[in-house]
Amino acid sequence: MSCRRNERRTFPARSLAPAIALILCLVHAPSAKAEEPAPLSVWTYSFYKTVTYEAVVNAADIPLYRVMLGGTLAGAGLFTALNVTTAAAAYYVHEVAWNLFGPSMQESTSTAVNVGIEKVLLYRVVSTARNLALIYAFSGSITATLGFAVASNLLDATVYAANEYAWYTFGPPVDVGQKAASPETGPAIPIAALIPKP
Numbered sequence: 001m002s003c004r005r006n007e008r009r010t011f012p013a014r015s016l017a018p019a020i021a022l023i024l025c026l027v028h029a030p031s032a033k034a035e036e037p038a039p040l041s042v043w044t045y046s047f048y049k050t051v052t053y054e055a056v057v058n059a060a061d062i063p064l065y066r067v068m069l070g071g072t073l074a075g076a077g078l079f080t081a082l083n084v085t086t087a088a089a090a091y092y093v094h095e096v097a098w099n100l101f102g103p104s105m106q107e108s109t110s111t112a113v114n115v116g117i118e119k120v121l122l123y124r125v126v127s128t129a130r131n132l133a134l135i136y137a138f139s140g141s142i143t144a145t146l147g148f149a150v151a152s153n154l155l156d157a158t159v160y161a162a163n164e165y166a167w168y169t170f171g172p173p174v175d176v177g178q179k180a181a182s183p184e185t186g187p188a189i190p191i192a193a194l195i196p197k198p
Contacts, residue, residue: 039175046095053163054088060155099176116164
């Protein structure tokens with residue numbers, strides 16, 4: 001005779017404890033206000049953003065170069081050296097210029113999204129021009145160059161947006177000092193200072 005007990009299956013709360021603890025740690029703001037990190041200079045901030053962006057993008061560009069262009073191992077070394085140098089220089093200059101002269105992302109979340117989109121689109125123009133020249137120099141083929149540019153742009157735009165979001169959300173503040181010019185503050189250098197005195 002089979003005796004079936006009236007057992008109720010329960011889901012033990014302790015199995016949820018690690019997940020709940022993780023969620024609380026990620027979402028819960030500490031009650032005591034944490035000390036705000038010191039702002040980084042535009043130059044330092046831009047350097048660190050360049051490093052994080054370029055590390056991911058260049059790691060993806062090497063296999064893309066090998067697959068799409070049939071690059072040799074020896075060519076990949078030269079390609080990587082030129083790609084890293086030119087991409088890092090372009091990104092760094094773009095980032096410094098944006099921090100000094102472009103609109104700030106810090107006003108509100110909607111402003112951050114709009115400014116982030118503007119930055120992605122502007123940098124895509126700069127990066128695409130650089131990619132077209134570099135890839136054509138290595139391949140000599142318009143088709144291969146355009147194929148690489150399309151694939152690279154899809155990947156790079158995604159990484160760029162993720163990098164912007166990560167630095168906006170988790171990064172330290174940037175000390176831009178007084179912007180070059182704005183309607184609220186006027187020019188950083190008074191116009192009278194630019195006129196030579198007799």
